[in-house]
Amino acid sequence: MVATLLAAVISAAYALPAEANSGAFEAKPSGITCAAFRIGQRAASVRCDLRFLGHRAAFLHRRGKARIAHVSTFLHPRHPKQLARGQEIHFGTFTCRSLPAAVTCRGGNGHGFTVGRKFQLTF
Numbered sequence: 001m002v003a004t005l006l007a008a009v010i011s012a013a014y015a016l017p018a019e020a021n022s023g024a025f026e027a028k029p030s031g032i033t034c035a036a037f038r039i040g041q042r043a044a045s046v047r048c049d050l051r052f053l054g055h056r057a058a059f060l061h062r063r064g065k066a067r068i069a070h071v072s073t074f075l076h077p078r079h080p081k082q083l084a085r086g087q088e089i090h091f092g093t094f095t096c097r098s099l100p101a102a103v104t105c106r107g108g109n110g111h112g113f114t115v116g117r118k119f120q121l122t123f
Contacts, residue, residue: 022035022036022037022038022091023035023036023081023089023091024036024075024077024080024081025080025081025082025083025089025096026077026080026081026082026083027083027096027098027099027103028082028083028084028085028098029085029100029101030098030099030100030101030102030103030116030117032048032049032050032102032103032115032116033048033049033074033075033077033080034046034047034048034049034075034096034103034105035047035075035077035080036091036092036094036096038092044061044062044091044092044093044094045059045060045061045062046059046060046091046094046096046105046107047059047060047075048096048103048105048113048115049071049074049075050068050115050120051074052117053068053120055070055071055072055074056068056069056070056071057069057071057074058105058113058115058120058122060094060105060106060107060111060112060113061107062093062107062108062109063109064109064111065111065122065123066105066111066112066113066122066123067122068113068115068120068122083096083098084098085098085099085100086098086099093107093108093109094106094107094108099114099116101116101117101118102114102115102116102117102118102119103115103116111123
């Protein structure tokens with residue numbers, strides 16, 4: 001039930017413009033797909049799918065440390081923004097940057113993650 005609700009919220013987030021603090025991007029050349037979304041006024045999150053690790057994704061919420069967890073499905077954004085190496089994108093208090101072989105996302109609380117095929121770091 002919760003997974004279905006979350007999937008519906010994530011799907012709805014893709015239709016919102018970046019100004020609404022929601023959206024999706026694919027980091028080139030790493031091929032990592034990420035999305036930022038809001039649920040209500042307070043909850044905000046960034047998720048980056050790590051298909052190369054099986055069913056796992058990196059999560060960063062507005063509060064607390066980032067984590068890597070099992071997911072049952074992957075993100076399928078309709079038209080993700082293409083983020084070239086070195087570019088960054090902002091979603092509210094989150095900033096994500098495309099690196100040569102990884103993606104780094106940070107929140108306004110100082111926590112975040114750097115994930116790629118060779119390593120995954122949460123802080």
